[in-house]
Amino acid sequence: MSQSQQQQAQVLTGNLGYPRIGAGREWKKALESFWAGRIDEPTLHQELTTLRLQDLKKQQTQQLDLIPVGDFSYYDHILDVSAMFGVVPERFNHTGGPVSVSTYYAMARGNDQATACEMTKWLNTNYHYIVPEIHNDTAFALLENKPLAAYREAKQELGLEGKPVVVGPYSYVRFAKGYDAERFAEIVTRLVPVYAQLLSELQAEGVQWVQIDEPALTLAVSSEDEALLQQVYAALAQAAPELKLLLQTYFESVEAYPVVTALPVAGIGLDLVHGYEGNLASLREHGFPQDKWLGAGVIDGRNIWRADLAETAKLLEQVAEFAAEGKLIIQPSCSLLHVPVTAAQESALDPVLRNALAFANEKLEEIATLGTLLSGGAKQADQAAAVAEATRRVEASTEAVRLLSESESRTRLSGSPAGVYADEQLLRSASFQERRELQQQKWSLPLLPTTTIGSFPQTADVRKARALFRKGEWNAEQYDAYVREQIQEWITIQEEIGLDVLVHGEFERTDMVEFFGEKLTGFAFTKNGWVQSYGSRCVKPPVIYGDVLFNEPMTVKETAYAQTLTSKPVKGMLTGPVTILNWSFVRSDIPRSEVSYQIARAIRDEVEALEQAGIEMIQVDEPALREGLPLKGSKWDEYLQWAVESFRLATATVKPTTQVHTHMCYCEFDDIIEAISDLDADVISIETSRSHGELVGSFEQNTYDKGIGLGVYDIHSPRVPGKDEMLNMIERALQVLPADLFWVNPDCGLKTRGKAEVVDALSIMVDAARTARERVTADSSI
Template sequence: MNIFSHILGFPRIGSKRELKFSQEKYWNNEIGINDLINIGKKIRKKNLKIQKSSGLDFVCVGDFAWYDHVLSNSMMLGNIPKRHINLNKNKIINIDTLFGIARGFSYKGNLSHASEMTKWFNTNYHYIVPEFSKNTSFKFIWKQILEELDEAITLKFNKIKPILLGPVSYLWLGKVVDKEKFSKLELLDKILPIYKNILFEFEKRNIDWVQIDEPILTLDISKKWLESFIYSYNYLYNKNLKILLTTYFGNIYHNIDTIKNIPVDGIHIDYINSKNDINNIMKNISKDILISLGVINGRNIWKSNLKKIYEDIYFIKKLKRKYFISTSCSLIHVPLDLSLEKNIKNSLKKKFSFAIQKCKELSLLTKSLKESNKEILDDNLLDNSQKNNLNKHFYYIKKNDFCRKSSYKIRRKKQKKSLKIPILPTTTIGSFPQTKKLRNVRLQFKNKKIDLKKYNLEIKKYIKNVIYIQEKLDLDVLVHGEPERNDMVEYFAQHLEGFIFTEFGWVQSYGSRCVKPPIIVNDVYRKKPITLKWTKYAQSKTNKLVKGMLTGPVTILLWSFCREDISKSIVSKQIAMCLRKEVMDLENAGIKIIQIDEPAFREGLPLRKKFVKRYLSWSIEAFKISSSSVKDKTQIHTHMCYSDFNNIINSIIELDADVITIESSRSQLKLLNCLKKIKYPNAIGPGVYDIHTKNIPDVNNIKIIIRKYIKTFDINNLWINPDCGLKTRNWKEVKKSLNNMVKATKELRNEI
């Protein structure tokens, strides 16, 4: 019996982040469109060669994106917000249109704001949210998928598998922008003909299998949405083209009664998340339907125990049904190539597997299954021989460690007396521009080209200048700018025990933004203070308040590649205890405001409702362990960004931070409706402008936004700040934007 291997998608940033650098050069007018296009072609060609040379039976087309694959799908369907159609005099829809939707655009003095960005299910990848109105029209105008398919055919690749985001999931992931309410499913009949046309184009090119991603089938969705799958795929059925209905990030057994009746040729199952139900799932799916099993974890970097997988899935071969083997999800969530890492000890390195290595694991596993010979497999079992010293580094946590000494009402009075800040206090989220000079200083120090004394001098210069700039702007609460930090997670991990780091382990977060997640290989503990030195220095340079800036325990955990042999709950509390000590050190040094950022808090939420309570329990505990040791007069802030918080707002309240700063400008202030209903009790700083765009916010527009906030919140509990950190912007943009923010705030104070 034939068994074929394939993956659900491959990293698209290039081995040395070529896509990122070419995007940014294009945006800065340093290269032209042809240069950018050629970089994309080189990356795609290399990716196809890697998959082929790894021994995979199918290669992927359609997993490349110039910014985000959901945005690519919107472009493909001609679903372009009206404000972005008139970006140029010829009304041409091109790659600049795509970038304009993602980043915002300014044309002849008119600003077109960027579309909302939010987390892709429970990952650290962000997608651009499609916008829908009842009268939205669709047209197949962006033919990237066909161009890249023809490109692969021209390059003589065989067994090409195109990838599409499915029509039902696409609609689910979007948002309604009409004031008049309507069901997004009303648009289904408008987009299905376009999908059918694209499938016909695949058929003309003699494609055998097409992968159509419908990840929402792992969620708890209504009967109406479930029924739309049967309707849609009946419409899309093509006897000459096989559809692989693809699910990932979770189990599908709870929706099996619908899934078994969807007229497709194959179904991909995330085996990593479905092991306990795989037999029941298989029993419910007709033997005429091919099963693709996602047996290699696409979201972590540990090697697979191939012999164990072989033994677990060999029963399918005995059933004599058709099946493929694959990754659990796309490999865009892991780094590209382990062989690039020269600084990781071999004893640890042999335990890891990045995207290229996972392709090779799949190929080897396929060979062993075809030959019914598991002896050709290396036993890649994750070595759990790391010694757990929990008693040494993680003491028993008492109930009192989970809460502040007094209620927020009492704390608020003491903080008002201690902090003496004005009404509508202005601040920033934490980071300031990471200039080329600053990055070079850190690189020189890392490579030992400058000594510690020279490095410290340069960091002090930056901090001193940042304090001066903020004082000149007349911000009320200042930050030190984080010049010593390369990344908000990696920096903290570098100063804690239990982590190791890669040199080229980059993973796309959104657009040109890439992160390099640390790897947790042992128990986590703190030997010495992390932020104290630079925070104290910044505070010594001003009479204004300076916030201490920490990354929270849940974010450090979720934005790292975690061990799989102990629970995330335990690791989160280990990290929380480290941060608790850091918070106490800052307070003892006279720092009166401490911000503990948790941008990953929402993304860690399980996709199924029945698992949510357990996650929220340990994640809230971790945050409160880190934040609850301080006196009442010390103010704890937290920051969250780019997620839909409406369904967990009560848990955010339970965190009991004195102030939460939160993204809201891209989402068009939709969070306000939720916060109105629950009467958020503590102080809040909803962002007044979007930092992920070059657009400079107008004073009057900021005033309009702040007035909306004043109508929603107690003005005494309202803070004014940007959406997020400013490290990705340049100083010219930052100064103009913050100047307008402060000016708008002062004008409103005078009106009150």
């Protein structure tokens, strides 16, 4: 038997993480019932335990060798680490011992006494994590060994020898905030004894494998960090020498590859989908340690297309040449947290499209199939039947991919651009300064104008009305009448509150991406394709499978109606092309840039339709623009070029007097400030309330010369801040931003909040803005 054949005979299969929300979003329903007081804490634990064990059983059915435990969470896996190690901010009054459920959720959502911890994007995904607050003197302690508890539960209840999962110390501290940057190595080093205790307890329990996630190793790693990593993992290996540590990376290729692969761990997990080129180049240049397992992440954990298993098997055979005999693990590129649970319920989709989809359960089947192929069916009693079934699945996946690529709805555009289409207008007809004067003459807005980001509460009644319409129990006239009632009510509320620029409220819309996708050509929609975004908030990303084209106006009817109800300006509300792209499952046969340009053309048609209908303030939201920024700095310029071009393609044709707004979620603003300015929006609002001070500080180093609104309160928390708190946020921003360019707004849309809460918060916001306006006016008159 050749070395390659011997390797194939001992291939392992594994998973890195499983969606926690449940096929029917049982997780979401349990959390929200608990928060609303409809169920008590024991019932919450019972319902989540049932769901957790069901998820593990699903993975057991695929006979995977390495099944993760401890990846399930009550809110967020990074928050779990903070609670486990006692990283609880003082404002939550934690007095020691395991963190209670009430404190845990207060950290995530805030309460009447304390603001929530900051929430931000998990690298370049649409998943949001709760940012740890670590200070220079933070004391760490293992308050509760959660991976150990998860391991024991799986073994006792299911007889499962699980693989505990925990985020590693390097990534945990790197993605935290609050400490001085020069103390990074010291803080990581102080965490080592706590991780060592956790691992030693797992070893004492008889655990075999532990997955330590270090996604930060795909970012830039300094020479000082290289030395730190060697020190940290040497200490962990010494603390638990019998454990097999799988150091898992994902979302990109590994930096400092020779150093990382030399760390004293049993295996290294590589993303061979999104980090394919870089990781394969490193394997070819440096090889792979023969004393380690190679975790080959060959099944895409971030998109929903069925893999071409024949081609994937060839890749695995190629990668196996770098691994030692019997030391290859077939696994997803990352946790399956980022895809829906199962495609089995999507019977309403066109069969061609449905057969080409693979959600979490189907991806596990693909991994099992590849394992059978490469091991010759050694794990099955009936090898011939196992290989035959694996071969059948390979043929089925290849046929699905072929049918999809050949379907009429996936035809390529004849003119594939290298940059942007040469005949398109990408520049406004007047400069920002010229537009600003014209717009001020037109609108006569006060200093520090107030507005909202777009949506108002999607109450149970609103959702019920939409459901009745979708089921056909209401006709279009009934539904339109209901939506108009909601618009009229909230226009009145906004005027009573005293907002300066109003919105229609978006009552006719579901998700901000799904709504537009349903009205454009080239999109398909799943029934249960839900994915967690933050907390209990789940989104159902559309599937872009064909060329994107505009059909007819999508938002004009409701927005124009709202404008007839008031003399104040009403903003048209659209989702931008880059966000629609980044928050969809995108076709993979053409470059993402080309899909973005297609969407931009369609949004441009809608922008022009709004303007023609008399709507001359138009907000084109791009909350996901930075989310799509590549993790490697060397790839930034290309992405930012086509992202900026897409936004300008969608907005550049309007009149100088038409004011273009955009909205972004919190990001490291200073590193892309030039690109954000290049969007050439007249006003940008940024979600910053949980990190207001940090973002304001960036303006001390960078100049932004267009209209800007920094969110003055956090809409993700049910807590309503007081006037002084909002006023402090406004005045802090005005220390570094011109008052005549500054807008006052909440930090995001309000559809998840209750009516009374929204009215109270916006009333306080307007009051704070008026006080700030008076103070600025008084100061300027001195």
